[in-house]
Amino acid sequence: MPVSLTPNAITAINAGDVNLKPLLQVLDIKLIGKIQERGQERYRLLISDGALAEHAMIAVQLNDRVKSGQVVIGSIVQLIDYICSTVKNRKLIVVLNMETIIPQSETIGNPKMSPESDAEAQIPLSAPGSMPPPNRAVFNEPAIQQSVNKAPPRGVNFQNPANSTATPSFRPSVQPSYQPPPSYRNHGPIMKNEAPARIIPIAALNPYQGRWAIKARVTAKGDIRRYNNAKGDGKVFSFDLLDSDGGEIRITCFNAVVDRFHDVVEVGKVYLISKGSLKPAQKNFNHLKNEWEIFLEATSTVELCPDEDGSIPRQQFSFRPISDIESAENNTILDTIGVVTSVNPSVPILRKNGMETHRRVLNLKDESGKAVEVTLWGEFCNREGRQLEEMVVDSAFYPVLAIKAGKVSDFSGKSIGTISSTQLFINPDFPEAQKLRSWFDHGGKDIASSSISRDNMPGGGSRNEIRKTVSQIKEEGLGRSDKPDWVTVKATVSFIKTDSFCYTACPLMIGDKQCNKKVTQTGTNTWLCDRCNQESEECDYRYLLQVQIQDHSGLTWVTAFQESGEEIMGCPAKQIYTLKNELQNDEEFAEIVRNRLFHQYLLKLKIKEESYGDEQRVKITVVKVDKVNYTSESKYLLDLVRREIS
Incomplete structure (x- = not known):
C-alpha cells in the first residue's frame, strides 16, 4: 500500500492551523550556518504534502535528528508542534517538535512550491525517486535499519503476510482534508490581530x-x-x-x-x-x-x-552536591543544598565605588563528605543571615539551607556567593531537604567534612578570617608578601596608649561619604582640610588607637581606627577627648581606660609590611572587633579536637 501524506496540509499550515499534526515528506535538508553570537547550527527543510512544498526551519533541539540520520531526504515525518511565520513576506514553518514515521521513502506525488513561498525556490532535482547525495544530509544506514526493525509507530500498519518475501510497506493513518478551524466559521471578516494570542510553552x-x-x-x-x-x-x-x-x-x-x-x-x-x-x-x-x-x-x-490547578510549580531546582562544586568553573551559577554548620557575624565592607555593604559568611556540609563556604552579601546578611545566626549561634540548631542561583568563586579555593537573583530557602519542604535532615540527625552531624574552600578556618570562618595566635604572626612572616594577610586572633587588650588616641577629622561630605581626612586648626573656630581645600567651623574626632594585645603565646601592638576603636573603648572619641582635654578630668578619663583593659575579643586583623622612611615595618590594623561568643567558641574548639583525632 502506498504511503498517504496529509492532503492540503501546506495550505492549512500557511492559513494558521497549528493543531493538524500532519504527515509530510522531507524533500531537502540544508545546513544554513550558525546563529550569530551563539554558535548554534540551524537546518532548513523542504517539506511536502504530495502536492505543495514549503520551507521549514527546525528548532535547534531537533538538530540531532538530522545529525543522527533519523531525518533524511525522503523521510516521512509527523509535525507535532509547529508555527507558521512570515519572514520578509515569505511563509516559513518553524518546527518545534516532530516524529519520524518512516525513515526513508521514494518521493510521493509531484509537489510544486507553495505560492506563498520563495518564488525562486525550486524542488531539488535529486528528490524524485532518488536517494540523497552524501553532501546533502547526514545519512546513517545503521540508524535507519534500526528504526525499521523497531515496532511500528502508532498510526503505521506493517503488511507482511505469512510466508511472503515481499518488502513490507507502510501506511500511516490517513488524516482528513483540511477544514478551517471551527472557531473561525461564520464570523465574517476578522481584523488582523483581533484573535487572542495562543498560549504556548x-x-x-x-x-x-x-x-x-x-x-x-x-x-x-x-x-x-x-x-x-x-x-x-x-x-x-x-x-x-x-x-x-x-x-x-x-x-x-x-x-x-x-x-x-x-x-x-x-x-x-x-x-x-x-x-x-x-x-x-x-x-x-x-x-x-x-x-x-x-x-x-x-x-x-x-x-x-488565578492559580486554579496548581499545575505550575513554585520553584525548580537542579541541586548539585558540594563535591561537584569543587570542579565547577569560576562564575558558574548553580543550585546546591546543605546543612548550615556555622554562621559568622555580619561585617561592613566598603566597595570600590565608596558605597558600604555588608558581608556574612557561613558554612554548609552535605552527604558528599565536603563542606563549602557561602558568602551572603547586602540584604541577605540582614534577612536570611540574621535568621540563620539566631538558629545556629543562639539556639544551637543546624538548619537545612537550599540555595537557588548561587555564584561560584575560585578565589582561594571554591566558595559560593549570593547575587541579585539568588534565593535562599531555610528548612524548605523538599524531599532533598528531608533526606539531608535525616542524614544529619542520624550521624551526619559527627562526620568530619573536608572543606573545598581553602584557607578556611576550622569551625566555619571565612578565608579572610583564618585563626592564628599572636606568636604565629611573627613566626610565619605574615604581611611580608605582596598582598596583605587577613587573620583572626582571640586576644586580650592589655594596654592602651592615651597620649594620642584620636585625631581631628574633616566633617565635609564627598558624594555619599564623609571626607574624614585630618584637618588643622587655622583660627579660633576654623579647621582647614587640605583634601577638600575648605574651612569648617567644626571638626570630627575619630579614633586612632595604639593597643597592645596578648594571648597565651605572646603580645603585639595593633592600630584600631574609628569603628574598631569605638568597640574597644565603648564610647565615641569626642566624648573622651572632651573629658580629657576640655574638662581636664584626668581621673574619670583614667577610669574609663582601666575599665576597657583585660577584655577578651575576636580581633580580625589586616597585616601588611609598609615603608617608613628607609625602614620596613609590619603594620597590624584591627578591621573588626567582636566580643567572644563562648557558645560558638566552644564549638570551634570541639571541631579542632575532632580534626586532630581524625
Missing part, C-alpha cells in the same frame, strides 16, 4: 513567531537598578518565569516599562504575558537555561491569572 518561544502568549509563575524578582551610559541615565529590573512544562525565561524591563510593571509583578503569582520581544540572553547575567530572554515594551501586557 516557554520552550517553544522563538524570534520567528508573530503573536504569542505565555502563562507562567514568577519565581524571582530583582530590585530596580540604575545605570548611566552614552544614551544617558536609565533604570532596569528583571524577573524570572517558570511554566507548567518546566520552561524558564527571564523578562527585563527598562525605564518607563519599569514604572508599569515593577509593582504589578509579585513572586509566586501566575501571569499571562504577551507582546514582548525576544532577544539573545546575556549569559554573563542570565543563568537560566534558555537562549532567549523577553524584553517588555509599551504595548506588552502582564495579566494576573
